[in-house]
Amino acid sequence: MGADTQIAVLGLGYVGCVTAACFSKLGHRVIGVDPDEFKVRSVNEGVAPFYEPGLEEIIKASRADGRLSATSSLAEGLQDADVAMICVGTPSERNGNLSLSVLRQVSEQIGALLPSRKKPLIVVIRSTVFPGTCEDVVMPALGTSPNAMVVANPEFLREGTAVNDFMVPSLLVVGGPDRAAVSRVAGLYSGLPVEACLVTLRTAEMIKYACNCFHAVKITFANEIGALAATLGVPAGEVMETVCKDTKLNVSAAYLKPGFAFGGSCLPKDLRALVYRASRLDVKLPMLSNVLAANDEHLRRACQQVMELGGERIGVFGLAFKENTDDVRESPTVTMIEYLVGKGKDVRVYDPHIQLDNLYGSNKNFLLSAIPHIGRLLQTDVESILTWADTILITQKPSTQMRERLLDSGRPVIDFSSAAMYQPALVHEMK
Numbered sequence: 001m002g003a004d005t006q007i008a009v010l011g012l013g014y015v016g017c018v019t020a021a022c023f024s025k026l027g028h029r030v031i032g033v034d035p036d037e038f039k040v041r042s043v044n045e046g047v048a049p050f051y052e053p054g055l056e057e058i059i060k061a062s063r064a065d066g067r068l069s070a071t072s073s074l075a076e077g078l079q080d081a082d083v084a085m086i087c088v089g090t091p092s093e094r095n096g097n098l099s100l101s102v103l104r105q106v107s108e109q110i111g112a113l114l115p116s117r118k119k120p121l122i123v124v125i126r127s128t129v130f131p132g133t134c135e136d137v138v139m140p141a142l143g144t145s146p147n148a149m150v151v152a153n154p155e156f157l158r159e160g161t162a163v164n165d166f167m168v169p170s171l172l173v174v175g176g177p178d179r180a181a182v183s184r185v186a187g188l189y190s191g192l193p194v195e196a197c198l199v200t201l202r203t204a205e206m207i208k209y210a211c212n213c214f215h216a217v218k219i220t221f222a223n224e225i226g227a228l229a230a231t232l233g234v235p236a237g238e239v240m241e242t243v244c245k246d247t248k249l250n251v252s253a254a255y256l257k258p259g260f261a262f263g264g265s266c267l268p269k270d271l272r273a274l275v276y277r278a279s280r281l282d283v284k285l286p287m288l289s290n291v292l293a294a295n296d297e298h299l300r301r302a303c304q305q306v307m308e309l310g311g312e313r314i315g316v317f318g319l320a321f322k323e324n325t326d327d328v329r330e331s332p333t334v335t336m337i338e339y340l341v342g343k344g345k346d347v348r349v350y351d352p353h354i355q356l357d358n359l360y361g362s363n364k365n366f367l368l369s370a371i372p373h374i375g376r377l378l379q380t381d382v383e384s385i386l387t388w389a390d391t392i393l394i395t396q397k398p399s400t401q402m403r404e405r406l407l408d409s410g411r412p413v414i415d416f417s418s419a420a421m422y423q424p425a426l427v428h429e430m431k
Contacts, residue, residue: 005029005188008081010106012039012049012070014162015126015155016087020070021048021055022166024062026191032070033077043070054163074109078121083185084110085124085153086138100137103127107141114145122181124151128212131205134176151176151185152204156211169194171211175204217287224285228274231281258419260395261299261332263321268292268330299332302416303339306393309412314340315389317382317406318396318417319351326353328367333395337377338370348388350379351396386411 005028009020012034020043024030032043042049046063048056062068071077078084088102103125110123123142125134134150142148152175157165172194174186179198186196199207226236244251262268275289306314321331328334333349340347356375359367367374379385382402386392386409394406397417407413 006031006080006082007188008033008077008084009087010034010074010077010084011087011089011127012036012043013087013089014050014052014159015157016085017043017049017059018052018055018157018162018166019085019087019126019155020068021058021062022163023188024065024068025058025167026188028067028188030062030068031077031081032068033072033074034070035072037072040070040072043068052162053160058163074106075113078110078113078117081121082119083122083124083188085126087126087155090127090129098128098130098133100129100133103129103133104137104141107138110148111141111143111145114143114148117145117147120147120149122149122151122185124153124185125205126153126155128154128208129205130209131202133205134201149176149178149181150201151178151181152201153185154204154208156208167192172196173199173204173207175199175201177201220287224288228278228281228283228285231278231283260302260416261295263330263332265327265329268295295332299335302332303336305414306336306340306391307343309391309414311390311412312344313346313348313388313390314393315385315391315411316347316349316393316395317351317385317398317402318394319349319354319378320396323397323417324353326351326359327363328354328359329363330366334367334370336393336395341371347377348379348385349374349377350382350385352382352402354378355380382406 007020007023007028007030009016009023009030010033012020012032016032016034017039020030020032032040034040039049043059044063046056046060048059059068086103086106088106090098090100090103093099107123110121114121123138125138129137129152134152138150142150152173154173156169156171169189169192172186172189172192174182174196175198176182176185177200182198186198189196197207222240225239229236229239246252248254271288271292275285278285278288316333316337319331319333319337320326320328321333337347337349356364356367356378371377382405386405389409389411392406392409392411392413394403394413394415394417398406403415
């Protein structure tokens, strides 16, 4: 789409008004639509309907150049539009669910106008919606018109810095089933210093939630560490400022990858110690107190997935808590094996770095305490497992060559070491 694309922005609240103004600044022709006459009148008079740094200057300039206008009529707004961006609110209901009443209503109104249109319309959802909303709510409301394509383009704007967040974005996500429509929407942002992430429809919807929840987790984490630090007389700001200097592990993509439960001799032990000592100091840390419970639940889901797949003979690749070590202390794989054996499964294990005779000290004691008969389960080569097992479990990251051998075994494989464990379509069935 060229810079003269006609965009209708439906909803002139914080997200919609900033979106409309900034797209007009990029050279597009934009018409804002809102039933609130005050918002419409404000924009048409070159005034921002609310305070947001830099917004009014853009609205005034774009009105003067004729690139921005507003109306209370949806029919007028869509008359010449190539793109309709829905920016209506999706507030919480009393039970915590999203209220989609306005989104549904606007989608139905667009659907009623589609038969009279002669050119295609890309309907873009900027509102925050739960994954599946575009397919289950928006598309049915639009009807069966071949002239309408739905794209999800979640916003990442913060009140107080929204204009800068739009013009210098940290993330641009566009998703939908029609790749041409997705590319056209991404092209609206041409010239901004960001590379668009083109994804599926539900992925785009989910990314918005992942980002907001991660921000909430980070704030809560910093506050809980700060509360404990203050009680101990430790400068909380210095702690977190120093933590953030580690951009390899702390402020980075490290660990932010879906996979197996965590274990080892450090994380579980240190979490337990910190939560215990905080309780002795009468400092409540709800989030940190529930991390181990969340990890246990994640492991329970993995065990249930194995049980649902079936098979009596289970071959497991990996026994240590992660790859390239022989440390089995608090390894989630050990817990999983205990569970499977207890459920009557026949289990054999191979780990390229573990030989029972070479283990010693607390490492060996932990393993023998958890699985006294581990010597009968451990195999010295992977082939003996691949030819014997009904099902293969990958619980630690294998080498590229080893992964290929495991996946080509002709057995169903569940790869717990990667995001594949969350996608049933990626569970490798027998060939």
